[in-house]
Amino acid sequence: MGSVVEAPTVVAGQEEVTDNMLGDKKVTVVFVLGGPGSGKGTQCANIVEHFGFTHLSAGDLLRAEIKSGSENGTMIENMIKEGKIVPSEVTIKLLQEAMIRSGNDKFLIDGFPRNEENRAAFENVTKISPAFVLFFDCSEEEMERRLLGRNQGRVDDNIETIRKRFKVFVESSLPVIEYYNAKDKVKKIDAAKPISEVFEDVKVIFAPYAPNAA
Numbered sequence: 431m432g433s434v435v436e437a438p439t440v441v442a443g444q445e446e447v448t449d450n451m452l453g454d455k456k457v458t459v460v461f462v463l464g465g466p467g468s469g470k471g472t473q474c475a476n477i478v479e480h481f482g483f484t485h486l487s488a489g490d491l492l493r494a495e496i497k498s499g500s501e502n503g504t505m506i507e508n509m510i511k512e513g514k515i516v517p518s519e520v521t522i523k524l525l526q527e528a529m530i531r532s533g534n535d536k537f538l539i540d541g542f543p544r545n546e547e548n549r550a551a552f553e554n555v556t557k558i559s560p561a562f563v564l565f566f567d568c569s570e571e572e573m574e575r576r577l578l579g580r581n582q583g584r585v586d587d588n589i590e591t592i593r594k595r596f597k598v599f600v601e602s603s604l605p606v607i608e609y610y611n612a613k614d615k616v617k618k619i620d621a622a623k624p625i626s627e628v629f630e631d632v633k634v635i636f637a638p639y640a641p642n643a644a
């Protein structure tokens with residue numbers, strides 16, 4: 431009885447089914463988001479050095495999976511060349527394995543979740559929700575300049591794929607940032623500044639995680 435009235439309560443309850451456990455360990459996860467070329471990888475390297483987090487780049491894990499000759503390799507490579515988002519089950523499995531392998535309890539998950547499917551599947555599968563979302567805000571003009579100068583031999587750092595990635599970012603990834611913003615979980619950084627200045631702002635946010643912080 432009263433099931434129609436009770437239904438929303440059940441749905442609201444399901445939203446909070448996160449315990450942030452990885453095996454028997456309580457973990458802290460920070461999602462690091464921002465457009466392609468906004469400086470996510472660069473700043474994550476700095477955060478690792480100062481705050482003892484493990485950096486997991488979804489893109490790096492997918493590229494390693496291609497190199498390993500996995501059966502999904504060709505599919506992943508084709509999607510990256512087109513700037514498309516790989517199905518969540520593939521990326522989440524790689525992230526989970528890397529988290530366990532690291533032995534750490536503090537993670538920067540860089541470039542994930544990139545769409546609503548990524549976001550919902552990660553929470554459902556892992557029961558982990560982020561402590562906060564670090565969002566690197568940068569203009570497309572500046573990001574394009576950086577990507578064209580990145581020189582890492584990436585198949586997707588060409589102007590044609592870059593345009594596609596910008597479109598996917600606006601259409602699929604920004605809504606994820608909006609989702610967390612509505613929950614007051616987004617810490618936005620002006621990522622258009624020089625690397626060292628961006629890190630000054632990042633440091634303020636991570637101060638509570640400093641090795642000697644109370």
Ligand SMILES: Nc1ncnc2c1ncn2[C@@H]1O[C@H](COP(=O)(O)OP(=O)(O)O)[C@@H](O)[C@H]1O
Nearest residue numbers: 466467468469470471472576579580623624625
């Ligand atoms: N604040 C910055 N100013 C200028 N160049 C930057 C800045 N941050 C990163 N870069 C450079 O821009 C390129 C993209 O940075 P990267 O960290 O790989 O971004 P993302 O992981 O968000 O795609 C790299 O060549 C990097 O050295």
Ligand SMILES: Nc1ccn([C@@H]2O[C@H](COP(=O)(O)OP(=O)(O)O)[C@@H](O)[C@H]2O)c(=O)n1
Nearest residue numbers: 466467488489510513514515516541542544
């Ligand atoms: N969650 C993710 C992250 C990356 N990717 C794929 O990997 C590509 C490169 O991601 P990346 O995070 O290394 O790219 P950058 O933002 O660092 O430039 C994306 O354009 C997608 O094709 C994905 O499918 N799903």
Ligand SMILES: [Mg+2]
Nearest residue numbers: 470471487489
């Ligand atoms: Mg990157």
